[in-house]
Amino acid sequence: MSSTKRLLQALIMGAPGSGKGTVSERIVRSFDMLHISSGDILRKMIREKTDIGIQVNKFVSNGQLVPDELMLKTIGSELNRLSSTDRSWLLDGFPRTKPQALSLFQIAPVQVVISLDVPFDIIINRVKGRWIHAPSGRVYNTDFNAPKVPGHDDVTGEPLMQRDDDKPESVKKRLEIYSEMAGPILEYYAEQNILAKFSGKTTNEIWPQVYKYLATKIEPKEKLA
Ligand SMILES: Nc1nc2c(ncn2[C@@H]2O[C@H](COP(=O)(O)OP(=O)(O)O)[C@@H](O)[C@H]2O)c(=O)[nH]1
Numbered sequence: 146m147s148s149t150k151r152l153l154q155a156l157i158m159g160a161p162g163s164g165k166g167t168v169s170e171r172i173v174r175s176f177d178m179l180h181i182s183s184g185d186i187l188r189k190m191i192r193e194k195t196d197i198g199i200q201v202n203k204f205v206s207n208g209q210l211v212p213d214e215l216m217l218k219t220i221g222s223e224l225n226r227l228s229s230t231d232r233s234w235l236l237d238g239f240p241r242t243k244p245q246a247l248s249l250f251q252i253a254p255v256q257v258v259i260s261l262d263v264p265f266d267i268i269i270n271r272v273k274g275r276w277i278h279a280p281s282g283r284v285y286n287t288d289f290n291a292p293k294v295p296g297h298d299d300v301t302g303e304p305l306m307q308r309d310d311d312k313p314e315s316v317k318k319r320l321e322i323y324s325e326m327a328g329p330i331l332e333y334y335a336e337q338n339i340l341a342k343f344s345g346k347t348t349n350e351i352w353p354q355v356y357k358y359l360a361t362k363i364e365p366k367e368k369l370a
């Protein structure tokens with residue numbers, strides 16, 4: 146009898162710099178899931194200087210949330226694709242407001258919400274060392290996971306960059322916004338009994354907890370390294 150493939154639709158939430166991208170990278174290495182990052186989608190539009198990219202950049206460069214209606218315009222087609230894919234997926238960075246959570250529910254309900262909880266003083270320090278390879282979304286850190294060649298992407302050798310919104314004043318503002326906005330969304334998912342919170346000071350502490358939890362929901366591709 147063919148075993149029906151258990152599909153998983155999941156979210157990963159957490160303050161800016163809490164490790165969503167880093168943990169997502171480990172998740173897709175260990176589980177057969179697509180990783181969709183709202184931040185990466187926005188940064189691609191901004192880089193390509195599309196009309197919508199120019200509009201969203203006004204908010205992203207100031208560390209403000211892109212307004213819900215405009216945000217749905219940027220990610221709507223991706224969400225619709227997810228609602229009909231036969232792959233499991235992990236959505237990173239969306240929703241960030243209650244209205245976004247309600248819109249997502251209409252398009253593609255989720256069964257698991259992973260919430261990362263890392264002290265803000267640790268985050269502020271970490272983000273100073275964040276470097277990204279914008280085209281791929283690969284994330285590095287001078288202290289935690291430095292590139293083999295300083296300033297260059299391990300895979301393509303292309304130059305790394307620091308994000309405009311990683312300047313200290315912008316990080317502070319984004320953390321404040323997160324503190325304000327995340328509560329109602331976490332509550333919304335806790336009421337549905339699908340919220341799983343993981344706390345720690347480092348990804349290496351958090352990751353094994355996330356792996357063990359996800360392994361109860363979806364078949365791992367590989368054992369925990
Ligand atoms: N020092 C340290 N840096 C980390 C750790 N986990 C992730 N990072 C780095 O911290 C920064 C923020 O991580 P990222 O995954 O981009 O967080 P996101 O903004 O929530 O997606 C990046 O530069 C990561 O490489 C950790 O455990 N320790």
Ligand SMILES: Nc1ncnc2c1ncn2[C@@H]1O[C@H](COP(=O)(O)OP(=O)(O)O)[C@@H](O)[C@H]1O
Nearest residue numbers: 161162183184205209210211216238239240241
């Ligand atoms: N769901 C969203 N709603 C509104 N704005 C968003 C959303 N996702 C990303 N953004 C914008 O893009 C910026 C970068 O997002 P992201 O890459 O997820 O940040 P971080 O990795 O620091 O958590 C946010 O500060 C915000 O301006």
